[in-house]
Amino acid sequence: MKLEDFPKEIRSFVIPKQKGNMLYRCLDCGREYGIEKLLYTCPKCGQVLLLYDVDFDRLKKISGKMWRRIFDYRKMLTIPALKGIYLYHEFIGPVIPLESVIYLGEGHTPVVKANAFLQEKAGTEFYFKNDGQNPSASFKDRGMASALSYIHFLIQKGHISDVLAICASTGDTSAAAALYASYLQPHVKSAVLLPHKKVTHQQLSQPLGSGADVFEIPGVFDDCMKVVEALSEKYNVALLNSKNAWRILGQESYSYEIAQVFEYEMKNKVIILPIGNAGNITAVMSGFLKFFEAGIIDSLPKIIGVQSEHADPVYRYYLEPDVEKRKFVPVTVRPSVAQAAMIGNPVSMPRVIYLTDIYNSMAGKQSVFFVEVDEQAIMDWQLLANRNGHIACTHGGESLAGLVAARHQGIIDENDIAIIDSTAHALKFSGFQEMYFKNSFPAEFEISPKPDIMNSPVLVHPKDLENVPAPGKPLKGNDFKRFIERVSEEIATALDLKKGNRSRKNQ
Ligand SMILES: *Cc1c(COP(=O)(O)O)cnc(C)c1O
Ligand SMILES: [Zn+2]
Numbered sequence: 001m002k003l004e005d006f007p008k009e010i011r012s013f014v015i016p017k018q019k020g021n022m023l024y025r026c027l028d029c030g031r032e033y034g035i036e037k038l039l040y041t042c043p044k045c046g047q048v049l050l051l052y053d054v055d056f057d058r059l060k061k062i063s064g065k066m067w068r069r070i071f072d073y074r075k076m077l078t079i080p081a082l083k084g085i086y087l088y089h090e091f092i093g094p095v096i097p098l099e100s101v102i103y104l105g106e107g108h109t110p111v112v113k114a115n116a117f118l119q120e121k122a123g124t125e126f127y128f129k130n131d132g133q134n135p136s137a138s139f140k141d142r143g144m145a146s147a148l149s150y151i152h153f154l155i156q157k158g159h160i161s162d163v164l165a166i167c168a169s170t171g172d173t174s175a176a177a178a179l180y181a182s183y184l185q186p187h188v189k190s191a192v193l194l195p196h197k198k199v200t201h202q203q204l205s206q207p208l209g210s211g212a213d214v215f216e217i218p219g220v221f222d223d224c225m226k227v228v229e230a231l232s233e234k235y236n237v238a239l240l241n242s243k244n245a246w247r248i249l250g251q252e253s254y255s256y257e258i259a260q261v262f263e264y265e266m267k268n269k270v271i272i273l274p275i276g277n278a279g280n281i282t283a284v285m286s287g288f289l290k291f292f293e294a295g296i297i298d299s300l301p302k303i304i305g306v307q308s309e310h311a312d313p314v315y316r317y318y319l320e321p322d323v324e325k326r327k328f329v330p331v332t333v334r335p336s337v338a339q340a341a342m343i344g345n346p347v348s349m350p351r352v353i354y355l356t357d358i359y360n361s362m363a364g365k366q367s368v369f370f371v372e373v374d375e376q377a378i379m380d381w382q383l384l385a386n387r388n389g390h391i392a393c394t395h396g397g398e399s400l401a402g403l404v405a406a407r408h409q410g411i412i413d414e415n416d417i418a419i420i421d422s423t424a425h426a427l428k429f430s431g432f433q434e435m436y437f438k439n440s441f442p443a444e445f446e447i448s449p450k451p452d453i454m455n456s457p458v459l460v461h462p463k464d465l466e467n468v469p470a471p472g473k474p475l476k477g478n479d480f481k482r483f484i485e486r487v488s489e490e491i492a493t494a495l496d497l498k499k500g501n502r503s504r505k506n507q
Helices: 008-014 064-074 085-092 116-122 140-156 172-183 201-209 221-234 245-251 253-261 279-293 313-319 349-363 375-386 394-408 426-437 477-495 502-506
Strands: 022-026 032-034 049-053 111-113 125-130 163-168 188-195 213-217 269-274 302-308 368-373 417-422
Touching: 008 064, 049 245, 064 085, 064 253, 085 140, 085 245, 085 253, 085 279, 116 125, 116 375, 116 394, 125 253, 125 394, 140 163, 140 172, 140 188, 140 245, 163 172, 163 221, 172 188, 172 201, 188 201, 188 221, 201 213, 201 426, 213 221, 245 253, 245 279, 253 269, 253 279, 269 279, 269 394, 279 302, 279 349, 302 313, 302 394, 313 349, 313 368, 349 368, 368 394, 375 394, 375 426, 394 417, 394 426
Parallel strands: 125 417, 163 188, 188 213, 269 302, 269 417, 302 368
Antiparallel strands: 022 032, 022 049, 111 125
C-alpha cells in the first residue's frame, strides 16, 4: 500500500524516523556507556549489559491505541527495511536509520494452531510459533538482523571498518551469524567456534556454506564461549553471542509479533520457550515489558522457561523459593536432544534474574515460571507434534513437554491459551528423530522409543522380479509392466488395500 493511501493521522507515523538516545547499562554497577563502540560487558565490573533508550518516555506520549494502529498499518507497507523485525523500529533500534537495516526475510513467523487431537493430549489450547521458518531456520536470525544492522550502521558512519564477527555456538548462532555477516562481505567477515561433534550436520553445513571460517573445538559450548570471550578481550573482533545486547533487542520482536497476531489481547496467554544461554527468555520478557509500559498491551502474559534435566541451571536456581537463599551454580551438562540449549553456565543469567523480578512485580503476581522436563518427554512430544501437522524441532518438543508439565503443576489454567516456541526447524535436528526411529540413542540420553511413534521406510523389491529399473536403465515392455504390477501388489498388501476400480473412474 502506498503512503498516500493511509489515513491522514497515520501517515506521519507509519515510516519511522531515526530517533532516541540509546545507551548500554551495566546490570551490576549501573554505569552507562555510549553506543559508538561495540561493548559486551561492563569495562568497570565485567557484568553483562542491556541496551535502553534514554528517551523511551517519548513513546508513551502516543496512546496504546495509536501504536496498535501504527503497527497494523505499517504491515501494509512494502519497504523491505520494515518487513522484518524493524516493523517495531521504535522499540528495537530507534537510533538505526532504515538505510542501515539488513533484512534477509526474518521475523513474522507463522502461528499455527494445534489440532483438536494434540490439544486434547496436551490438556490446553495452544499454538506453535514456528521460528524455524526464519532464513537460517532458527530464531537467532532475529537477533542477528539487529546486531548486523547496528554494525552496518557503524560501518556507514565510519566508526568501524573491516569487521571480524565472531561467535561460539551450539549450531544455530553460527548459522545465523555467518548468514547475516556474509550479506555485508567484504566489509564484514565471520568466524565461528563450535564444540566438535556437538552440532548437527545440517547446522555445520550452514556457516560453511555462508563462507565463514569454521573452527571445531574439543568440549562443549561453555568451553567455546570461554575461548571466544578470551579472543574478544584481547583482539579487535565483534562478538555476536547473545552477550551482545543488540541480539536481545532483535529477539524482542518475537513478543511484539505475538502481541500483534493476537490483536494485543494478552489476557490468559502463556508463552513457553526453551532456555539455553537464556538470551531468548531475556528478550521475550523485555519485549512484553516495553509494550506493557507503552500501553500497547494491557496485561502481561505468563512466561514459562523450560529446561531439560540434562542442562538445567536456571531451573535449579529458581527451585529455591527463598529469594535471599538463591544462589546460581553452573551445572555440568549431559547429552541432550535439545542440543542447542545444552548450556550449563548461561551468559544471560544476571539478565534473567533482573527481568524476572521486574516482570513479576509489574504483573502484580508471579508470572514467570521455570519447569523441567526429561529427554524422553522432549522426543515423544516433538514426534507426536510432527505427526499432527507441525515442524517442531527438538526444542519445540521441549516447549510442548514444558506445556504439559506446567499444566499438570497448575501453572497453566484451564482457560489459558499457550503460544509455544519451536525455536528451529525440525530438519536441523532430524538426526535425533533417526536415532529414535532406529532405537540407536546412546545410553546417556536415557531415551527408549515408543513403538507407536517409530517409523522407517520399507524397501519394496519383490523377490520374483529379475529386472528392476535403475538410473539410466529404464525397463521396457513386459518387464516394465510386470515390475509395476508386482510392486503395486506388494504395496497394496502392505497397506491392506481393498480392490476397486476407483482410480480408473477418476482418470
Ligand atoms: C539458541 C537456541 C536455544 C536457546 O536459546 P537461548 O537464547 O540460548 O536461551 C533454543 N533452541 C534453539 C533451536 C536454539 O538455537
Ligand atoms: Zn558494571
